[in-house]
Amino acid sequence: MAGMEATVRAGWVVPLLxxxxxxxxxxxxxxxxxxxxxxxxxxxxxxxxxxxVDAGATDHKAIVSAIYEPAPxxxxxxKREYFLRLHLPDLAALLGSPDRVERFGVALKxxxxxxxxxxxxxxxxxxxxxxxxxxxxxESSQTFRVVSRFHQAIAVISVVASGxxxxxxxxxxxxxxxxxxxxxxxxxISRRTIFAALLLEAVLVSALGSVFGVALALGxxxxxxxxxxxFFDTSLVxxxxxxxxxxxxxxxxxxxxxxxxxxxxxxxVRTNPLILWGRG
Amino acid sequence: xxxxRGQTARIGDRALSSAFGPLTAYRLPLTAVRNLLRHxxxxxxxxxxxxxxxxxxLDMVLLAGGIERSFGRLLLxxxxxxxxxxxxxxxxxxxxxxxxxxxxRRIVAADTAVVAVGPLLGTSxxxxxxxxxxxxxxxxxxxxxxxxxxxxxxQDLAPGDSSGVLLSRPVAERLGASAxxxxxxxxxLDPEAAVAGVERRLTVRGIVHWLYDYKGQPSxxxxxxxxxxxxxxxxxxxxxxxxxxxxxxxxxxxxAARLRTALPMLEVNSVAALVSRFRERLVxxxxxxxxxGSISLIITVLLVSVLMTITVNERLGEIATLRAIxxxxxxxxxxVMAEGTILTLVGGVLGVxxxxxxxxxxxxxxxxxxxxxxxxxxxxxxxxxxxxxGAVLLAxxxxxxxxxxxxxxxxxxxxxxxxxxx
Amino acid sequence: MRELLTAHGLTKDYPMxxxxxxxxxxxxxxxxxxxxxxxxxxxGCGKSTLLQLLGGIDTxxxxxxxxDEIRLETLADRELTRLRLTRLGFVFQRFHLLPVLTAQExxxxxxxxxxVRRAERRQRSMELLSYVGLADRAAHRATQLSxxxxxxxxxxxxxxxxPAVILADxxxxxxxxxTGQSILELFRRLVKDGTTLVVVTHDERLAAxxxxxxxxxxxxxxxxxxxx
Numbered sequence: 001m002a003g004m005e006a007t008v009r010a011g012w013v014v015p016l017l018x019x020x021x022x023x024x025x026x027x028x029x030x031x032x033x034x035x036x037x038x039x040x041x042x043x044x045x046x047x048x049x050x051x052x053v054d055a056g057a058t059d060h061k062a063i064v065s066a067i068y069e070p071a072p073x074x075x076x077x078x079k080r081e082y083f084l085r086l087h088l089p090d091l092a093a094l095l096g097s098p099d100r101v102e103r104f105g106v107a108l109k110x111x112x113x114x115x116x117x118x119x120x121x122x123x124x125x126x127x128x129x130x131x132x133x134x135x136x137x138x139e140s141s142q143t144f145r146v147v148s149r150f151h152q153a154i155a156v157i158s159v160v161a162s163g164x165x166x167x168x169x170x171x172x173x174x175x176x177x178x179x180x181x182x183x184x185x186x187x188x189i190s191r192r193t194i195f196a197a198l199l200l201e202a203v204l205v206s207a208l209g210s211v212f213g214v215a216l217a218l219g220x221x222x223x224x225x226x227x228x229x230x231f232f233d234t235s236l237v238x239x240x241x242x243x244x245x246x247x248x249x250x251x252x253x254x255x256x257x258x259x260x261x262x263x264x265x266x267x268x269v270r271t272n273p274l275i276l277w278g279r280g
Numbered sequence: 281x282x283x284x285r286g287q288t289a290r291i292g293d294r295a296l297s298s299a300f301g302p303l304t305a306y307r308l309p310l311t312a313v314r315n316l317l318r319h320x321x322x323x324x325x326x327x328x329x330x331x332x333x334x335x336x337x338l339d340m341v342l343l344a345g346g347i348e349r350s351f352g353r354l355l356l357x358x359x360x361x362x363x364x365x366x367x368x369x370x371x372x373x374x375x376x377x378x379x380x381x382x383x384x385r386r387i388v389a390a391d392t393a394v395v396a397v398g399p400l401l402g403t404s405x406x407x408x409x410x411x412x413x414x415x416x417x418x419x420x421x422x423x424x425x426x427x428x429x430x431x432x433x434x435q436d437l438a439p440g441d442s443s444g445v446l447l448s449r450p451v452a453e454r455l456g457a458s459a460x461x462x463x464x465x466x467x468x469l470d471p472e473a474a475v476a477g478v479e480r481r482l483t484v485r486g487i488v489h490w491l492y493d494y495k496g497q498p499s500x501x502x503x504x505x506x507x508x509x510x511x512x513x514x515x516x517x518x519x520x521x522x523x524x525x526x527x528x529x530x531x532x533x534x535x536a537a538r539l540r541t542a543l544p545m546l547e548v549n550s551v552a553a554l555v556s557r558f559r560e561r562l563v564x565x566x567x568x569x570x571x572x573g574s575i576s577l578i579i580t581v582l583l584v585s586v587l588m589t590i591t592v593n594e595r596l597g598e599i600a601t602l603r604a605i606x607x608x609x610x611x612x613x614x615x616v617m618a619e620g621t622i623l624t625l626v627g628g629v630l631g632v633x634x635x636x637x638x639x640x641x642x643x644x645x646x647x648x649x650x651x652x653x654x655x656x657x658x659x660x661x662x663x664x665x666x667x668x669x670g671a672v673l674l675a676x677x678x679x680x681x682x683x684x685x686x687x688x689x690x691x692x693x694x695x696x697x698x699x700x701x702x
Numbered sequence: 703m704r705e706l707l708t709a710h711g712l713t714k715d716y717p718m719x720x721x722x723x724x725x726x727x728x729x730x731x732x733x734x735x736x737x738x739x740x741x742x743x744x745x746g747c748g749k750s751t752l753l754q755l756l757g758g759i760d761t762x763x764x765x766x767x768x769x770d771e772i773r774l775e776t777l778a779d780r781e782l783t784r785l786r787l788t789r790l791g792f793v794f795q796r797f798h799l800l801p802v803l804t805a806q807e808x809x810x811x812x813x814x815x816x817x818v819r820r821a822e823r824r825q826r827s828m829e830l831l832s833y834v835g836l837a838d839r840a841a842h843r844a845t846q847l848s849x850x851x852x853x854x855x856x857x858x859x860x861x862x863x864x865p866a867v868i869l870a871d872x873x874x875x876x877x878x879x880x881t882g883q884s885i886l887e888l889f890r891r892l893v894k895d896g897t898t899l900v901v902v903t904h905d906e907r908l909a910a911x912x913x914x915x916x917x918x919x920x921x922x923x924x925x926x927x928x929x930x
Contacts, residue, residue, distance in 0.1 A: 055366070056544075078560075078561040079373075079561060125471070126470075127469025128471055139650075153638075153642055154642075161329065161332040168328075168329055171321065172322060172587065172590045175322070175590070176594075311800070317802075597798065598798065601798035602800075603759075604757070604786065605787070605791075605859065606787020606815060608784075608787075611815060693754075694751075697754070
């Protein structure tokens, strides 16, 4: 097989048991490679690869013993890196750092508090630090929280813009009916009836708009996921339209449409019909 | 109309008349402005809508390519146009290192276009502070060829100064240290024996600003051999990256290509290529900016065209009369389009102000990405893009009024007058 | 008397609710320079339609209109518009002033369109306002004027570019008796000053002042009263 340069990471999690690493540099090591890498190199299980830490020094033989699909990791998709897995002792030997790891994963007995355990470990720690997995997860999801806050900010701006647009459209729509309203007043229809009629129109328009808007959002969400899943070759879901989002959006648009329609209708029914007709 | 409003209208009109008087079609902006003021609330709402859309458009224009521009400026800030890193990686992207750094440096320096080559090593280490250890990031540098820091106070490292260290301001403040103080750097901690494998006492020469640090990052810098010792990489002569300065900027790509041929086992990128690779990683922001920018333009078009359509429909009788008394179609179209243009202009100007404020707010959010250099910004203005966006917005507003204007101008006069009479 | 405005065999049909309305059924007439002609008849007889055809606002289904021997149907829209601007003046029943402009600006409007310089049109508009007795209302917006005042401004606007003919469609239709009288007096002055005037009206006083009255019924001219 052609030589392959790979940037390897010693991220293999081991239980808290001692493992003796046997240096077998000349014996082919067993590796598992991720599906995308296998597709790119066109390798299958059983094929032999040459791997190394430095480009130009890929003199270690490795046999592909498995091809795996990594769990979708949002942090990794933009970097377009490839991963493979080795047994810890093989990797340590490859790196020339036997008996060195980056981290341990510790499983606690039932009922033991992770925070308390971490604190006890840190009291005797030298050269390492223990943290509850929850804290690590919080820390490492910082990136996505930033993106989330950014999306929320954009959403707020979009909602404001949409609200103004809705108000403007409702106002124009109602004002377009000014002569109709004048004629109704001339013929004795009460202000309340006219107000109710205009408000009903506003509600109907808002409701229809909401339905179309939700349908459009669902379509856009589908297209977004299809596009980015293909683009990044991942099964990650990028856009989700949840019931709470739908509820919020519909309530907001109905509320704004109703408010705008009510304000415009109120202005209209309070205006002298002669002025509405254009004679006042 | 009340006397007061009439008075105000007259004063305003005088100002408008004197401002727009000299125009050939004197009444053009005057009539358009007055027609817009006829319905203050709807005009205000339309302007508000265009303002927010413009702000969004501006922000998206700033965002599209903003971080790349910022990143490019950072990379070129000290004039080093090429970066060399381990194969398949970008500088400091991973823990991988380049072996045989001295030989590589010699090969690079031999190129006639190259004027300077600087090695760079990054490593994690600790600083003794009483009984505790403070985690730091260490830079191994060559002070005669570096693009990583700017001196804030004290002195730079001298070539050969193997007992000197530079501190970042966060470290200096935490330690209460300044030039002349001594610090102890340790690495290769043995958890079992509770000792450090390597320890060095160094004298603080100066406080520096590390250009690629994130906000508050605790960093120190020493000569490359010192840091290699601390990282136990000296024997292997390893560095994290090399920075290369060429004589002329325009030679950067060609030089990078030559070095790529000479060093096939390393990653050689000009700054332009680095920015391009960086762009791939942030493609989402670019795409988002295009989509939201387009939506902003669509909203502007819809607002202006719907407003003008309804306004024109309300004034069909007036327009038919104007046509009847001899006002040309062109004048009618111009009048209607002037209203749309004024709306877009006013909303556009206000939108720029709002957009500048929201860009600052959004930038504050995005620049809180963990690990992002503090010098990076996502919303970076570029005059060409801004001018183009402004032109597109204005053209959009103008064109949005075309259809209703043409409909108004082409309406049959007699038919319209008949309809108005009923 | 020189024939200024002539109509030959005019017909006008237009669709309405799926049927064809024959608004005019072969109307011919000639109006001389300086004449005051009134066109009267019941509602729907086609008199407003006739006026619109004479003014080039509408196109006949058949027949032709000539103004100073210029055949209107041969003109392109731009030329026809120019003709209306410079050779004809219109006065409408509902005034149709631009509400956002002042009285003076409404009068200046057609002059600006015709390319008259600012100083000149300012002067002329004030002259016209004085002529119609509204010099003190020059700076008032149209919406601040009474019905009679608006109609007088509309008449002044119609006179702005010194037209050959003034065409007025029910100029007192929206006015009370007293206000209508002021319009009548204005028309008397116009006629006395040699303005050619064609007025469609229900107002007997206006008709009585005319040198010639054309009676219409059912899209046709019934009688043409001789000149008084």
